[in-house]
Amino acid sequence: MTDTRLRGFKSRAELEEHLGEISDDAEAIGAAGHVQDDLKDLEREAAWLRKEVSDLRAQLHVVRGVNQPNQEEQASGRHSWRWATAFAIALTLYHFRMRALHRPT
Numbered sequence: 001m002t003d004t005r006l007r008g009f010k011s012r013a014e015l016e017e018h019l020g021e022i023s024d025d026a027e028a029i030g031a032a033g034h035v036q037d038d039l040k041d042l043e044r045e046a047a048w049l050r051k052e053v054s055d056l057r058a059q060l061h062v063v064r065g066v067n068q069p070n071q072e073e074q075a076s077g078r079h080s081w082r083w084a085t086a087f088a089i090a091l092t093l094y095h096f097r098m099r100a101l102h103r104p105t
Contacts, residue, residue, distance in 0.1 A: 009015040 009018065
């Protein structure tokens with residue numbers, strides 16, 4: 001029989017339970033190598049997805065460039081309704097002002 005010291009434990013069963021937990025932890029640490037491999041796989045996949053997104057953005061930029069008017073055409077037509085509205089308001093105010101000035105008193 002082996003002389004096992006039970007320092008810190010109340011019984012041999014408690015010691016056995018503690019040793020079982022330690023071996024479970026050791027197995028978990030051994031499984032950490034698999035976690036590292038999985039992490040590397042995920043990093044590779046994330047890099048591939050970043051490249052795919054970059055490629056898709058480049059394609060979208062090309063498609064938008066073909067389908068959309070150039071910057072000068074956009075700038076000239078972007079706020080044309082504002083200019084038309086401002087002109088209509090100014091013309092109305094001018095009309096009322098002229099009418100008020102030429103009204104016989």
